[in-house]
Amino acid sequence: MQIVVDNLVKTFRVAERDPGMLGSVRGLMRRRQRDVKALAGVSFSVRAGELVGYIGPNGAGKSTTIKILAGILVPDGGRVEVEGRAPWKQRIAHVSRIGVVFGQRTQLWWDLPVVESLEMLRHIYRVPLDQFRAARDELVALLELGGILDTPVRQLSLGQRMRADLAASLVHAPSILFLDEPTIGLDAVSKLAVRAFVQRLNRERGVTVILTTHDMDDIETLCQRVIVISEGAILSDGSLADLRNRVTRERWLTVDVDDGSAEAITDSHATVIRRDGNRVCLAFDPQVVSPAELIRRVASAHSIKDLFVENPPIETVIARLYGSVS
Amino acid sequence: MPFRRFHPFHVGTFRFARALLRTNLRSALALRGSFWLQATFMILNNVTFFVFWWILFARVPTLRGVRLPDMEVLFGVTAASIGLVHTLAGGVRHLSRFIDEGELDTLLAQPQPVLLYALGMRSQPSGLGDLASGIGFLALSGQVTLSNLPLAALAVLTAALVFLGCGVAFFSLAFWLPRTEMLSRQLWELTVTFSLYPEPLFGGVLKLLLFTLLPAGFMGFLPLRVIRAATLGDVVLLALGAASYLAFGAWFFGRGLKRYASGSRFGVFG
Numbered sequence: 059m060q061i062v063v064d065n066l067v068k069t070f071r072v073a074e075r076d077p078g079m080l081g082s083v084r085g086l087m088r089r090r091q092r093d094v095k096a097l098a099g100v101s102f103s104v105r106a107g108e109l110v111g112y113i114g115p116n117g118a119g120k121s122t123t124i125k126i127l128a129g130i131l132v133p134d135g136g137r138v139e140v141e142g143r144a145p146w147k148q149r150i151a152h153v154s155r156i157g158v159v160f161g162q163r164t165q166l167w168w169d170l171p172v173v174e175s176l177e178m179l180r181h182i183y184r185v186p187l188d189q190f191r192a193a194r195d196e197l198v199a200l201l202e203l204g205g206i207l208d209t210p211v212r213q214l215s216l217g218q219r220m221r222a223d224l225a226a227s228l229v230h231a232p233s234i235l236f237l238d239e240p241t242i243g244l245d246a247v248s249k250l251a252v253r254a255f256v257q258r259l260n261r262e263r264g265v266t267v268i269l270t271t272h273d274m275d276d277i278e279t280l281c282q283r284v285i286v287i288s289e290g291a292i293l294s295d296g297s298l299a300d301l302r303n304r305v306t307r308e309r310w311l312t313v314d315v316d317d318g319s320a321e322a323i324t325d326s327h328a329t330v331i332r333r334d335g336n337r338v339c340l341a342f343d344p345q346v347v348s349p350a351e352l353i354r355r356v357a358s359a360h361s362i363k364d365l366f367v368e369n370p371p372i373e374t375v376i377a378r379l380y381g382s383v384s
Numbered sequence: 385m386p387f388r389r390f391h392p393f394h395v396g397t398f399r400f401a402r403a404l405l406r407t408n409l410r411s412a413l414a415l416r417g418s419f420w421l422q423a424t425f426m427i428l429n430n431v432t433f434f435v436f437w438w439i440l441f442a443r444v445p446t447l448r449g450v451r452l453p454d455m456e457v458l459f460g461v462t463a464a465s466i467g468l469v470h471t472l473a474g475g476v477r478h479l480s481r482f483i484d485e486g487e488l489d490t491l492l493a494q495p496q497p498v499l500l501y502a503l504g505m506r507s508q509p510s511g512l513g514d515l516a517s518g519i520g521f522l523a524l525s526g527q528v529t530l531s532n533l534p535l536a537a538l539a540v541l542t543a544a545l546v547f548l549g550c551g552v553a554f555f556s557l558a559f560w561l562p563r564t565e566m567l568s569r570q571l572w573e574l575t576v577t578f579s580l581y582p583e584p585l586f587g588g589v590l591k592l593l594l595f596t597l598l599p600a601g602f603m604g605f606l607p608l609r610v611i612r613a614a615t616l617g618d619v620v621l622l623a624l625g626a627a628s629y630l631a632f633g634a635w636f637f638g639r640g641l642k643r644y645a646s647g648s649r650f651g652v653f654g
Contacts, residue, residue: 070645121646125489125646128492128493129492129493130488130489130492130493130644130646131644131645131646132642149492149495150495150496151495153492153493153494153495154495156493158493160489160490163486163487163489163490165490165493165494167407167411168411169411169412169414169415170407170410170411170414174407174410177403177407178403178404178407179494181396181399181400181403181404182400182494182495182496183494183495184396184399184400184495210414
């Protein structure tokens with residue numbers, strides 16, 4: 059295993075204050091604190107070359123886990139080994155082998171052109187000049203950075219900056235890449251570009267990728283495996299299909315009618331999720347009524363123009379999983 | 385890429401420091417208008433502060449044995465040492481913010497010593513104004529000649545190291561006491577303020593304080609003594625003081641780093 063996490067624990071101490079101005083003044087005299095358990099015994103392993111989605115609601119412990127794996131935070135308990143090293147104990151040797159991209163924070167120099175940030179990173183990671191040039195040229199081509207290399211980072215769009223940050227995280231050819239919400243705030247085109255690049259990186263170079271995101275399209279497009287964390291504990295660890303089956307057997311039948319009878323479409327073994335003009339969406343359990351039987355029943359009473367059967371959106375599945383815990 | 389052993393004192397670290405300084409200065413110089421304004425106004429600011437002493441010594445030639453050239457040396461050493469710190473290690477002033485807002489994350493995720501990286505990340509253009517005015521005051525004093533120029537350079541360098549060391553310690557308080565940037569800045573500026581007053585004005589407990597908690601003595605009084613009439617004892621004390629404050633600052637930062645809790649604030653870099 060390339061990454062081993064065993065019973066990881068991390069607690070933060072936060073100040074508590076009563077509401078209002080009186081509460082703030084009282085807080086000057088007496089300070090109350092409470093411990094917040096961000097991680098309560100998290101365990102998982104990752105093989106080399108895996109592309110893992112690490113998801114959970116806000117405050118679940120995703121970023122805390124990633125920061126411990128990246129050597130930024132020191133845990134309060136448990137064991138972590140990344141390529142045989144404890145990240146916080148052998149920080150410099152560890153981080154020389156990983157790349158980290160924070161969606162909310164850039165590692166590029168704000169007032170300087172992209173190319174100068176990349177040059178600075180060569181010195182930071184002590185990459186030999188010939189290797190750096192080869193890596194830089196390849197990344198510039200793959201991420202289409204040619205037109206923005208000489209542009210100060212402050213003048214880049216969010217999508218351009220994210221592509222440049224990806225290049226910055228890879229100049230030293232790391233074996234593991236941690237992506238902490240890399241598509242946050244990006245438009246649809248930029249998201250597609252980032253996803254395509256990450257997929258290619260994983261498939262063609264075997265780079266292990268751990269991805270945290272709230273964008274379920276990222277998960278569906280990229281992740282072979284999804285780990286769900288909530289309130290500092292692992293809820294689920296497996297493929298997307300396993301996750302769906304675990305949370306719900308539900309399927310959705312969407313029907314377009316051409317006789318204006320959408321309002322009247324119902325079935326005793328299905329629930330109407332939404333009606334929108336001539337379109338109706340029905341949720342059903344295929345173990346109670348088969349898709350073919352449900353379609354037959356609806357078609358016998360209405361004139362169908364088009365229909366399709368699908369799994370519920372992954373957002374719905376995840377929301378139900380989160381909801382089942384809270 | 386083959387695995388390389390990294391050591392904080394590897395020659396690669398010095399190359400990194402050099403590249404960091406170069407990148408940092410280029411970043412500061414990228415905004416030309418801001419650079420010239422800050423540097424120029426810092427020179428004017430320092431000259432303005434000194435007007436009081438020019439007026440005073442025009443009326444009172446000697447004050448408890450202190451003369452105008454002595455004050456010029458005091459100002460010169462302090463300004464030049466502050467200029468050095470702001471230019472080469474300007475990140476010290478931002479340490480509290482780096483700690484409070486989780487900006488050490490990026491540094492911790494890269495294979496270089498965190499403190500060195502944080503210090504070298506920001507160059508203050510006003511630092512060059514301080515440096516220029518400091519050199520100007522020293523030249524004006526007439527007390528720095530070719531014969532004692534190495535001692536004067538040593539005095540400025542050691543004062544800079546003391547200033548840096550105590551700055552690192554003050555701003556590292558944020559590891560234990562969040563949102564104390566203002567307190568740290570006030571402690572730092574208090575040290576500078578006291579270093580601009582001549583030694584004979586202080587005595588007893590206050591003088592002890594100025595050679596310990598607020599090391600203005602190592603930034604002003606002692607360098608002045610060394611430039612005027614150096615003794616081996618004073619030079620050794622100066623060097624030891626610089627080494628001690630620098631070592632303490634680095635140790636204090638390292639202790640605090642173990643408590644670092646990161647943060648999620650949106651931020652820029654460099």
